[in-house]
Amino acid sequence: MSVMRPELIMKSIIPVVMAGIIAIYGLVVAVLIANNISDKLPLYRIVLVHTSYFCLSGLAAGFAIGIVGDAGVRGTAQQPRLFVGMILILIFAEVLGLYGLIVALILSTK
Structure with missing residues (x-):
């Protein structure tokens, strides 16, 4: 980008x-996840619930x-x-990660 169109470098970031x-x-x-680890909570629940939802998203x-x-x-x-158009698609892609964060926050409070 810096070779072809140097005026668009900041947009490329x-x-x-x-x-x-x-x-x-x-x-x-x-x-x-680190705050929710305790002796009472089985490890499979931590791994399955928190990481599966967030990691996939x-x-x-x-x-x-x-x-x-x-x-x-x-x-x-x-x-x-x-x-x-690129920015709109990037925003929609970013929302996927935000949904995972929201699900992890909800699951960590229960």
């Missing part, structure tokens, strides 16, 4: 930032952001009008 937000969601869920969001970010940045370099 958005998918990277959104992928970093997914990592922050993972950190929050890891802290929740975080994994799906990460793949979607990676694929859309790669293709979207390349497409935006050729046609700048694609930027808005």
Whole structure:
């Protein structure tokens, strides 16, 4: 991007930032899991309930952001009008990870 269209470099960083937000969601869920570990709670429940819901949604969001970010940045370099569409798709992909975080928060309070 910096070679073809240097004026669009800052717009190209958005998918990277959104992928970093997914990592922050993972950190929050890891802290929740660490706080809920006790002798009374069986390990299979912790692993099954918390990580399965969040990891699947975080994994799906990460793949979607990676694929859309790669293709979207390349497409935006050729046609700048694609930027808005790329951002919308990235937002929908990010919401997948947010749903996983919300489910993990709900499950950790019960």
